[in-house]
Structures are given as C-alpha cells and as structure tokens.
Amino acid sequence: MIALENIQFHYPHSSVGVHDINLQVETGEFLVVVGASGSGKSTLLQLIAGFLTPLQGRVLLDHQDVTQLSCGERGLGIVLQDYVLFNHMTVLGNVAYPLKVKGVRQVERHRRARKILHDVGLEALEHYYPSQLSGGQQQRVAIARALVFEPRALLLDEPFSALDASRRESMRQELKHIQRQFGVTTLMITHDQEEALMLGDHVAVLEQGELLQHSAPHQLYTQPVSEAVARFIGRTNFIDAQVINSQRIQTADLGILEVTPHAFTVGQTVRAMIRPEAIIANPVSDIVNRVPTTLVERQFLGAQQRHYLLCGTTTLSLESASTPDHITHVALPPTHIHLFNR
C-alpha cells in the first residue's frame, strides 16, 4: 500500500511542484496517474521513490513512514520511461543486479532471477544483451528487475512513451497481465488518457501539481468533477448557459435545456458539457432537449463517424457508428449533461 499524506513540494527557486496531495493506492491495486506534460506527474513519482524529499507531508509504504528514507531503503521497484537497462550486462545480469548489490550470493541470486525471468516469459533470453531485445522484451526485463527483490510496490514512469503506437497496444496488455499475476501494488504515470482509462483500476488526474480527481475510469469519464478533467479525458462539447432553475438551463443557441437536478444557484452562468457520443441524432420527436440543427461536415473515423453540426452559432460534434444521410434534429439527454462553474 502506498499512501501520500498532504504532500507538498516545489523545486528550489520556483513555485512549480506538487501541492497538498493526498492519495492512496491499495495493496495490489493498479493506479494510473495522468496529466498534461509538466503537471508534476514525474515529480510525484520521484517523491514516492525517494529521489526527492517532500517539504511537508508524509509518504507511507504499508503503513510505515518512509519519508526520510533514501530511495535505496524504500524497496520500491521502479521502471522508467526508457527502462534504463544496463547495456553491458546480460538479461540475467540485469535482473540479478538488485540482489547483487544487496549481497545475495551468486548461485542464489541467479536462481531467483531465473525464476522471475521464467514468470515474465524470458527464460530463453537470459544470455542476451538488452540491445538484442525488442522493445517489449526490454520492458519485461525492466519489470523483472523491478520485481526480483519483491518490492513493496512498482512505480512506472511513462513506460510506453518511447514506443511507437502500434507496439504500445500489445505492451499495455502485457503489463496489465504481469501486474495481475504478481498482484503487486502499482503506480503508473502516463500522459495518455486512453492508456489511463484502459489500464487503471483507478485513475488520478493531476494538473499543475494538484490532484483534480481520483476515481475509477468509468466514473472519471462520465462524471468528471471539473471542466479541466472533462477536457483532458475524452472529447467534449461545451455550451455556455445560465441556470434557470434546479433542472433547467438557458443557452444562447439551443434554447432551454433540461438537466438533472443540480445545486447551482439560479441565474448563475455555467458551462454545460456533453460527450459527442451521447448526443442522439434525429431523435423521436417527443424527446426532451430536442434541437434543430444542420450538418456542416462529416468525418469518417472508421468504426465511427464524426458529424459537425451547427445550431445557431454553436458547433456541436456528434459521434456515432451509424451514418444518417441528414441530421435535422439532435437530442441532448439530460443525464449526459454535466454542469460546471464558469
């Protein structure tokens, strides 16, 4: 279990860092931390790893306060972006290295390294050098090396960013698989929202050093707590509006929209959000929030079509698998409309 309590950190002579982070990763859980570049994800990971020391707050590993321990003493397995394998050591040498520095005798450390290589399916490659391996194999070596000394948790900093898109997909599956198999608590960093949704048991969204939301992927997507989260995860339509009452809002181009009951005060200006796939094209005529529209442009995305619709001066995008010839009306189901402060 990893727990961060009120972690506060900024780099010397600057105000960037992470601010008042509280976060908990349960034992065996796979948490993905996602955020834009420069949002402090790596900083957070380094604080947990012990490369950086927080100015305030505590880092707990399995309920033990490790805030003042050096990184070597924390016993964490770390896999970095480019894996950082030792190129002059064989696969076996790499995996056995953490045991070597701990003084484990050669026979024993090779036995343990071989076992874990077997588990990640690399037993045949133990005498290879990293440069002779494919990206996926290198990743597995890095993970094996991080797991060999039975770390308290696994930290991964953008392990896929060095790969090309086509390779990434299969490596994700592999990582998920290994993580499940070992049941090791894992914290992974990425800037790719799709990856975060796909892999995480939970996903934490970081922006400018602050934790915006920490929840299960589905909840993150469907119930973002703020406009920032909504913007970052998935594609969205935003519509400016004014609250009429607890169930209605007034928009400039779409008229009055019904929404689910909310707590905004009457007259407040808000921003309404709806996902492109939530909009219904050519709905039945008695549905709520039915709006006339004209189709401006259609983009073929393969499995889906994206439709650009104009309602007054507002452009909506709508994604659907089907391709209606004309779109005269759309409906915005109230349950899919979220309101945010503006």
Place this chain on the structure above:
Amino acid sequence: MIALENIQFHYPHSSVGVHDINLQVETGEFLVVVGASGSGKSTLLQLIAGFLTPLQGRVLLDHQDVTQLSCGERGLGIVLQDYVLFNHMTVLGNVAYPLKVKGVRQVERHRRARKILHDVGLEALEHYYPSQLSGGQQQRVAIARALVFEPRALLLDEPFSALDASRRESMRQELKHIQRQFGVTTLMITHDQEEALMLGDHVAVLEQGELLQHSAPHQLYTQPVSEAVARFIGRTNFIDAQVINSQRIQTADLGILEVTPHAFTVGQTVRAMIRPEAIIANPVSDIVNRVPTTLVERQFLGAQQRHYLLCGTTTLSLESASTPDHITHVALPPTHIHLFNR
C-alpha cells in the same frame, strides 16, 4: 490534376521501389496515400516531385507529361514531414524564398508572401524565426511557402508525424481547411490510417510498392478488397472458415455462418472478417448468426468499451458505446462479414 501511368521504379541494386502504379488525382481533390513503413509511399511522392525519375511510365500534371522535367520545373508545392523550413530565414523570408529564386523583385515578393501569410493566419509572425514558432505555426509556414508560387499541386509527406498526438488533431483540421480554401490538388502521405480516413477525399493504400486499393474512405473501410487492406485499416476480427455454399461458411468455433452471396468455390478455405463494432451483443434470439459466448475482459476506452469475448477457442473483440453487464450471445450480421482468400 496529377496522373501516374504505369509507373515503375526500383532503387539501384535492389528490387524495392514501386511497381506498375496507376493513379489519378483530380483537380482540387485531396488524395491520401497510406501504407506501412517502407511500403514505398515516399518513393511515390519523390517520383511525382521529380526527385526520382521512373524507369517506366509517365507522370502527368494537368495533362502535361512532366516525366523528364527536373523537380524545379514541375512547379509543385512540397511540404515534408518536418516542414524543412530554412532556420536562418524569418517566416517572411521563408515564404518569399521560392519567389526570390524565380527572380521576383523584393517589393513584389514580399507583397505576395504577406498576402499568403495573411491567408494562413500568420501575418503577425512574419519577423519570427522558425525556431520561435509552434509546430502548428511551422506547418502553416511550410504550406504557405508551398502555395506562394501557385503550384500545380501540393505534395505532403507525413506532415504530422513529427507532432505529438494532442497537437495532431487540430493541425489536421487546419490542413483540410486550407486545402479547401485554396482548392489546390493535394496528395498527402501518411502511415496513420485514421488520419487517412479523416482527411482524404480518396485514399490509396500502398503495400510493398503496389497499389492495393484506391477508393473513398468509407468504401475502403467497409469494403476492403483484400485481407491486407482490412488489416491495415481499422481493427478487425478474423475467423478462418470453409465455404459451404454461396451464402454459408463453416467455422470451427462459431458453427455455420450466413454471409452475403459471394463467388468463392465450395469447399475453399477462406478468411472471414468482421469489424468489432459490427458485432451485436445480446441480440434478439431469432437473428441470424447468433452465437453463444462468454465475456473474458472488458476495456474502457472512453466513448467506447472493448469487450473480449471467447467463443470456443476463438477470441472476438466487440466495441460498443453501451456496457451490458453480461454478454451471453453475439450476432454477426451477414452484411458485415467479408470473405477473403486464405
């Protein structure tokens, strides 16, 4: 208009190149050439540009045979992957350069360069150097430079590959917008199938120097002419089968499937393909091709869910916006099943 007639080319001392290509891009059309790395896309572009000369065949521009003309004489606007701006010249200098080498006087060439900079929305940046611009702005400079001398056509070689995923989307829109605005015949190279589908009026698929298919995006996706095209464009499920009669095939795990009438001979082994989004989950019970299945894993992709289903030993993937709790049966609509030679 660009036309290639029986173009044949290979590099000296090797057999790789492009083979017997016939291709036509109508005036004002946006053609995207897509293919795996090394499939000969850039070779094709260089043949059109005049950097390479075909061994056989002709290159026509607006019905004029330009096969023997040097690249400078063809009057094509070229935008390469990393834009290749002249770093030591300002934006204005870059855009005016093609006019400078043609001997246009400074006042006149600046006037024309400024006009085009205005059209692409960069009039404020004319004194900047390329290193001070964002990727999107650089792209626009490159396009402006390619358009300034009113080229017969625009050739783009992977103009987005140097960008990160989040930037790419908006730059695609921008390119499409500018292309429409100028109405210039455009041939663009990419290895990203999504991009190809999104941008192209037509898409040509190249593999190992051969033109596999050349059609509108939607047709390419729904009616790939070969397994190779199907694999390359979009995600697919493949099922090995044997032809029973002109409307039925026999599969190992899914039993007998109905398909649309086809011309394969009875008893022939074929490969059936169906897109993940074409599979229907939990269909009504009297539908054709209804198969029992078990849900193995579910991946949340944001707007969609991917479901891994096991039918016997065959894994099918199914993508849908909805998230049924259980999937007990799926249906494979015959119209979405395509058969290929195996």
Place this chain on the structure above:
Amino acid sequence: ANTLDAELYDGEQELYEAAQEEGLIVSFDTGPTWANWQSQFNRFTERYPGVQIVFNDLGSGATVVALEQARNRPQADTAYYYASSAINAHEKELLSPFTPINFDSIPDVFKADAGEWFTIHSLNVAFIVNTQLVDEVPQSWEDLLDEQYRNSIVYLDPRSTGQGQVLTLAANYAMGGDLDNLTPGIDYLAELSRNGNVARVVGTTPYAQFVRGEIPIWIGYENDGLKASITDGMGDNAAVVIPEEASVAAPYAISLVKNGPNPNAGRLWLNYVMSDEGQRTFAEGFVRPVNGDIELPDTLVDAPQIRPLDVQKASSISADLSHQWTQHVLNQ
C-alpha cells in the same frame, strides 16, 4: 673494468676507472657534423669503451642559456662553444676550474687562468660555395652584394651562435670597422638582406643542407667546406673561399660544467680532446687545433687577411652585436 694498454698521461687509468663508474659523458653543443666531433667521439669510445658519450647541438649562445636555466640541476658535464660565450658563461659562474693535459700549450689569451674554459681549436670564416648552384664563385664580401647571388646566402644567427657573431665581426673588419665600431659590419649585413641576397638565417649548422644542395652560398667556417669537398664527396662542387678583404680566426673553447653529473668522465673527455690524438683529430677534420705543434693538412692554407680575435673584447661586445643585428638586419 676495462684497462688501458698504455697511459697517455699520468693517472689516466685511475681517471678512466672513476669515469667508468659514471659511465656517461654529457657533452653540450658538440654537434657531430661540426669540427669533426663525430671522429672525436668514435676515437674516444674506441679508447674508452666503458664510457658512453652523448651530446647535443644548440649553438653557442643557446648553450650558455641552457647551462644557466639548469643551474640548479645541471645536465651537462662539458660545454663547448665560441670562446666569447665561454667568457660569458664564466661570468655567470656556471663553470668549474679544470686544467687538462697540455694546458700550458694554450696561449694565455685563449684560456681562463684556472681553466674554467680553454680554447681547443679555432675556425676561420670562409665562403662555402656550391658551384653547381652558382655561376661565378664570389671572392670577397663585396662580391656577395652582387645581384647574381639573389636568394643564395645562408648564415648563422648571431643571437644564438658563435659563428654568427664571428662572421659579423669578419664582415665588420672587411668593411673597415673594428671591435669598437660595429656599424660597418652590421650595415653590410643589413644591405645584404635588403638586396634580397640572404635566403635564410639559421640557428644551427646547415652543413647537411649544404651537402644536399639546398644552399648556394654559406658564410661559415672553412673546415666545413673542406669536409664537404674532400670527405663527403662533393669534390669540385664545393668551393672554399677565404674572403679577400678580411676573415677572422675564431677560437672555440670547452669547459667543465659546475656540479655536472659526471665530473670524472668530463675530465677524461677534456683530457682526451687536449691530448695529441685529440688535437690531431681536429686537424684531420680541417680544423686548426690550438696546439701549434700538430701538423696541418695541406689544404689548410694560411692567408694574411685572417685576423686573430681578442676574445675578451669580443665577449664584452657580443650582446651589443646581437642587439644591433636584430635592430638593423632583422628589423627592416
């Protein structure tokens, strides 16, 4: 230890044994192509196989500088130079007194009283001409100014070499100057350079270059010309001319260096050089030994215009000579 068959002088065997302990002689500035030193080395090591001899070739002035720089950690056992440089070194207290055998045969003006330096031979200024490269062999200093010798003349740098100093003095005499008035000589050399007749001024003996045919006319010492002609097979291609107006006989001296690393070997070497055999070896190399009893080869003729040199005086003006040469010849 090696023994000698017969001693050349009393105590030679004893000195030889002490020298063998040291095993080495460091002899500064005795370049092997110069004044038949190569033969001296050969004969010396033949006689004393237990002692090796090493040497360098710096130029007289540079030798004094080298001794001075290494004053705190002397490198050399003996130093050989133009006598006025010897006086210079003596004034700087770099030398150690030693009276070799036959010390008395040296005229008093050619040695320090206690033997800190003593002359071992002298050399006469001469024009050495490669007749293949020159149409008409010049006979006088005046001739050298002729247009036909454009780019032909090489001589040594007076700042760092004795030969350079001596030939300047010779030219000075020829042009009517004396040791108190260097101007005529300096002006002459300046004019020679200005005419473009001087090809280069070099730092050490260009003997090898002369033999190779790089140099048409070298204002040097007669022995080098005779050696090139007779010993090194140039024959009539090398002509030696004692200039008509004046020449100078330059005394060359040798010293035992103060606190040298191998003092006994050094003494053995100096004794050998002063021995009849050593002096004869000079004569064989067309060098005039200081010991007047040695028979000279026929080719060495005495010419009346060869002037003896007042070394004390020459030493006192040597710095001034260098300076004037730099000012008027180099700097134009």
Place this chain on the structure above:
Amino acid sequence: MPRLRFFTVLPLVLPSGIIYTLFFIVPLALLVIAALDSPITTGARLLSEGLVLKSLMTSVALSASTALFSVVVGVVIAEFLYHQPARRRFFLLWLVSLPLVFSGLIVAYGFILLLGRAGFITLSLALIGVDPAWFGRFVYTPQGLVFVYAYFLVPRVVLVMLPVVQGLNRRQLVMAESFGATRWQQIRDVYLPPLMPALVSSWSLCAAVAFGAYGTALALTGSQINLLPLLLYSNISDAGSDMASVALLALLMMCCCLLLTFPGEWIRRRAQHR
C-alpha cells in the same frame, strides 16, 4: 544527500585540481607576475624595437590566411567525405587525420625534401624550366608556411566540420531545388548559413593553433622569419634578453591565442545548443 556531497566529490576532483594548479595555474601566474613587473617600461622598450609589432603583424597575417585556406579546403573535403559510402569514408578519414598524430617536425623535414631548393618538386619543375632558386625559396617564406601549416590544420577542420556537415538537413537543399533554385543559390542561401558558426569557430581554432606553434617553423626556416612565436623562442634561448620582456611577449602571445580560441568556441557551443 546534498550534505555529503562535498566529501564525496573531493577525492574525485582533488588530484586533478592539484596537478592543474601546480603545473598550469602557478607557472602561468608567475609568468603574468613577471610580465607585469613594470609593464609600461618593458612594453615601451619592446615596442620601440619595432620587431615585436612587425612579428605580430606577420603572425596574424600568417595565421589568418592559413586558417582561411584550411577552412575552405577542409569543408570541401568534409562535404566530399559525407558523400562517400561508410567504409571508404572511414578509410579516407583515417588518411586525412594522419597529420594529427604527426609531430610537426617530421613533416617539416619532409617538406624540405619536397619543396626545398633541392626538393623533389623543385627539381622536377626545373626540368620544365622553372627556376629552382625562385621556387625553392617558397617553402622558407611566410607564404610557404601557409601551405605547410595547412597540412596540419586541414584535418582539424575536417574533424570539426564532418559532424556538422553530416548533421545538416539535406532536405533543405532538396526543398530549395524544388523551388527551382540553382546550385549556386542553394549553396549560398541554404547550405552555407547553417554551417557558418562551425566555420567561424574552426577558423578561429586554426588561427590560434597556427599563431602559437613554432616547431614546424623552427625546423623549416630556422629563426629568421619574423613570427611572434619564433621571436619568443629565440629570446628564450638568447642569453642576453631580460626575463621581464620575454614574459611580456609570452603574455601577449597567450592573450592573442585566448582571444582567438574562446570567442570561436563560444559561437560553436551556442550554435550547438540552439
């Protein structure tokens, strides 16, 4: 861990620091002290002799022109090597960089054999009627030194320029060509501008090296050419000269070389970081 840093760094850096200080900083400091003993009077004396100024001019002219010559030749060779297949490029590069490990002396003598009054080329040319007295003098003149120095400087230029030339975005040339630019326009507008910083810095490097070297000149021409380093050398080996003026001369030379080296380096590094 920052607290421990000082003690972990010390043993790593101290030995080098001591050697560097004792055998580089201290001697140079003593030199500067000696030179600045009475700089005005010594300097005035040096200047009044006029020789210093003249030597300085010759040295500057020699180093500037030999550097320019080397840069031009070097960049052409680098460009040629760029176009060769890897194996041949490696072989040629080895050949070209041979002079780097040669002592300047060896080849000085080789040049006398080649270009001297009785040199191979001189005598060969004499057969077709070129006056050997005229041609044979060339190698002993400052103009001749330009060519001899270039022997050592060209490889340096090639080694500096080759990576730059290799790193050049060739597609800029293609791009310019596609606009219809002629060969010469391509070179002037597109090829040379990005090379400029590296060219300037290799020029200054070569000039500094040529300015400071004396071995080759000494072996070739003896001491009579008025070059600053030769003047300094003959003053060092001249019994009559006083240390203060020699030190001042040395200081002058050092400053010239630093002035040549550092701005060039600065330009190069700045260009690299862009």
Place this chain on the structure above:
Amino acid sequence: MRLITYGYLVYLLAPIVLLLVGAFGDQWSNTLLPEGLTWRWFISVWEETTYRNAMLTTLKLALTTCLINILLVVPLVYGVTLKFPAVAQSITRLLVMLPVAVPQLVIGFAFILAFSTAMLPWLGSPWLLVAGHVVVTFPYLFYTVYADIEASPLKAYERMAQSLGAAEWQRFVHLYLPLVYRSVFTGSLTVAALSIGEFELSNLISGFMTQPYPVVLIQAFYRTTGFACAATLFLLSLALLFSLFSTLVQWRLGRSSSRELPQ
C-alpha cells in the same frame, strides 16, 4: 570536391613518401631521388646512444602520461558529471580547455620561470616533463571521456541503481567503469600519440638525459639526409601505428568517442 580531396591526400602523403625513400637512400645530393639502397642509416641511428635513449624515453613518457591521465580523468569526469551543478560543470569545461588554448611555447616558458628557481628546482627532471605532458594532453582525454559519458545513459543508470540500493562504490565499479572504458581507451590512444609527437613543450623543459625523441630528432635534421630521414621513421611509424590502431578500435567498438574537443 573530388579533386581537392585527392589533391590534399597527395599533398599529405608526398612528404611521407619522400622521407621513406630518403631513409633507404645511400646518397642524396641535389638529385631528384637518392642514389643507392642501404640500411646503414637505420643502423647508425640505432647505434647512437642519444637516439636510443630518446626512443625509450619517449615510450616511457607516453605510457606514464597516459596512466596518470587516466588516473586523473576517470574520477574527475565521474565527479564532474554527477556531482557538479551546471555552473561548476561549465567552469570546469572552460578551465580544462585552457591548456589547449595557451600555446605550448608559453607554457614551456612559464615552466622555465617557475621551476628553475631555487625553491622549485625541478626543471630538467623527468617528472616535470611528465607533468608538462599531462597538462597539455589531459584536456583531450577529458573531453573524449566527458563527451562520451554525456552521451551515455550514466545518469539514468545511477538513479536506477540508487533505487535498487547500490552504494556509491558499487555504482562506480559496476556501472561507470564499464561505460567509460572504451572512451578512456580511445582517448588514451590520442594522448599517447600526442605525447609521442610533442616537441614544443619538451624542447623547453626536458632535461638533457631525458630528452624525448622529437627533441633529439630536430638535431638529426642537421645531419645527412639519409640519417635525418631514418630518424624520422621511428616517429612516423609510431604515429601511423597509433592512428591505425585507434581507427580500428573506433571502427570495431562502434560507439566512437566524439571528438568534442578539436585536436
């Protein structure tokens, strides 16, 4: 381009070829090529104690210089890259650059000033010569190794190993040394070659008994052509050997030392 390149190569090789020819020629006086074929010049060079000693001195000097350089530079680069803040790093780079920028003639003269005094009477001692060589060659080794390490994943390795609990000395031995040995090797070849050919400094500061070969070589030029040529061949062949060797090494080791510092 081709013309200039091959022209330069001819220009480059011509003096070397003539030296070779001259060394085997019996007599060479005002002729196009020497007459007669002989070994005797090699024998006479070898027979002279001064030259024999100088060869040995040069080899010993180069070896010692290399060793001391390695002992200095290997820890220095480790310290500088990993422990120095950016500013200190660039200051170090600048300081290391200095001995290359200052002419060796000036360094030599400074040595004479500093070490011929009664307080530091070291001028002429072999160790001072070694120190001089170390000072003028060590920038080359430093820059070779430094550039190589900068381009290497050392920093990432360090951090990774730290997280695995490796102590400082373990990281130095297990990670740094394996990364650095190639460039140390190629850099040492450069240093040895430079040290072998070094004349300008040695000429001023070497003691007479420990004159390295180039210093005695210049005196061979006052001798017969054959002797002079034969004498150069020792240096020439060493130079060729080193250059060939380091080229081969770089060719085989692939990851070459970038010559950050112009030679």
